[in-house]
Amino acid sequence: MQRTPLYEAHEALGARIVDFAGWAMPIQYPSGINHExxxxxxxxxxxxxxxxxELRVRGAEAVPFLRWSTLNDAGKLRVGRGQYSMLPxxxxxxxxxxxxxxxxxxDFLVVANAGNVDVVDGQLRRLSEGFDVVIEDESERWALIAIQGPGAALLLERLSNSDLAAVRKNQTVDxxxxxxxxxxxxxxxxxxDGFEAFVAPADAVAVWDLVVEAGAAPCGLGARDTLRLEAGFPLYGHELGPDTNPLATPFAWVVKDKPFFGREAMWGVEPGKRLVGLRLDGRGIARQGYEVTDERGTPLGEVTSGTLSPLTREAIAMAWVRTSHAxxxxxVQVLIRGQAVRATVVVPPFYGR
Amino acid sequence: MHTPDSLRYVRSHEWASAPDDGVVTVGISDFAQDQLGDVVFVELPDVGRQVAAGEAIAVVESVKTASDIYAPLAGEVVAVNEGLEDAPEAINAAPYEGGWLFKLRVDDPSAWDGLLDAAGYEAVAEAD
Structure with missing residues (x-):
């Protein structure tokens, strides 16, 4: 398993380490997922x-290349800003x-999921033929530390001795x-609210330690998953995958109406199903792959992710359902260990903002 | 790992208290609750149900996974821990006390002696 520069720091904090996409990562620290x-x-x-x-895409034709190869419009992205996108x-x-x-x-930096870096790199390189761009894998050059929560800005202002109030969502600052x-x-x-900090691997431990000493709770992949699900964000391998038409998801806004690779197969095709949020009766957890049916038991689709919301204590899930029930x-009903549990289709996030 | 000497254990990580008038209390071990992480939901058997040793009769669900709970001995379910419905986290906080799952009136109280003792169970758990 690969280790991040913070592996020893996680061990010292008593983290439980698991294999995640070939990386030895903390799933939780001793205080537990709910606390985190x-x-x-x-x-x-x-x-x-x-x-x-992290993949660097640089060159005179970086914008037309990324407009062709990714779904959001990189041409609308201003220097010093970030943009959520997808690779079709x-x-x-x-x-x-x-x-x-x-x-x-x-000059663009593209951040991809750990398990997908190589396929993303490969596809970008294939599609870059004929474009004046150079693609470099910079994954070894960056450690990435996310500082998240309503107290994140104040904590980082103190540690960096800088004013972050003017830094807007999706904006970067050095x-x-x-x-x-x-x-x-x-x-x-x-x-x-929160920040993601790109640092040199050699500096990762120093920055991490300062953030933890300043009062940030170390959080593992377990809390990362419950937080993103409660917020209604997708995770590749669950809500998104090689068979997922993003136009049938709440994230269809990412797909901009412009020419892009694979557009014919995606655009104007009715998948007949939608990705929706579910709030379940009771506290049993609807896990990935569990069947969703209508009230008569007719199959409608399946669950992609589920958990018990640590905030609201309600069982929540995302699932594919036929458009008739979207x-x-x-x-609808979710079959949890053979028992039909009633659920209502809702629009995430699953908690009040 | 905390493993009281007064209890007996099975490989599937349940504990059973010494029979008291033929009734044993059953829960999951400290090792098991630690492996599961935060428990969020418990499915308990119906009182009155006859169960065989090794039969899956309950489910303990954590954020990470749902885990079947097996009857360590054959008998009849005579009580369940209804407090877990609102406070399943008691399984993490006190797996041998407030986090107990159910009570069985066992068919053969002497079978309890044949279960793993604390040292035997710890050896099994460490090999897991």
Missing amino acids: HLAVRQDVGVFDVSHMG NDQGGLVDDLYLYRDADD VHVGGCPVRLARTGYTGE EPGSV
Whole structure:
């Protein structure tokens, strides 16, 4: 298993380490997933997300290339900002979801999921033929630390001795923390305000330790998953995949009406199903793959993710259902260990904002 | 790992208290609750149900996974821990006390002696 520069720091904090996409990552620390989750909702938490991959796309034709190869419109992305996007395949589905940062007119950093870096890299290289661009894998050059929660800005202002009030959502800013250069992006995957800090691997431990000493609760992949699900964000391998038409999801806004690779297979095709949020009666957890039916037991689709919301204590899930049952308020059933549990279609996020 | 000497254990990580008038209390071990992480939901058997040793009769669900709970001995379910419905986290906080799952009137109280003792169970758990 690969290790991030923070592996020893996680061990020292008593983390439980698991294999995630070939990386030895903390799933939780001794205080547990619920505690970590609530720390982020109510105060501030810190996550090691250094396993994410970074690809540099640079060149005179970086914009037309990224407009062709990704679903959002990289041409609308201003220098110093970030943009959520997706990489389509030629079957109407997805290779990965991405974050793009524009560092200069002709210079973008593409952040991909750990398990998908190589396929993303391969597809971008194939599609780059004929474009004046160079693609480099910079994954080894970056550690990534997410500082998330309502207290994140104040904590980072103190540590960096800088004013972050003017930094807008999706904007980046260069600061120093403990003498280490840090690029902060006001982005995240929790539904809270927060930042993702790009740092050199050699500086990762110093920055992490300062953030933890300043009061951020160390949080593992378990809380990262419950937080993103409560916020209604997708996870590749669950809500998104090679067979997922993004136009049938709440994330259809990412797909901009312009020419792009694989457009014919995706655009104007009615998948007959929609990705929706579910709120379940009772507290049993609807897990990935569990069947969703109508009230007579007729199959409608299946669950992609589910958990018990640590905040509201309600069982929540995302699921594919046939379009006939995709309207908010529709009543369906989820089969949990053979028992039909009533659920209502809702629009995420699953908690009040 | 905390493993009281007064209890007996099975490989599937349940504990059973010494028979008291033929009734044993059953829960999951400290090792098991630690492996599961935060428990969020418990499905308990109906009182009055006859169960065989090794039969899956309950489910303990954590954020991470749903885990079947097996009857360590044959008998009849005579009580369940209804407090777990509102406070399943008691399984994490006190797996041998407030986090107990159900009580069985066992068919053969002497079978309890044949279960794993604390040292035997710890050896099994460490090999897991």
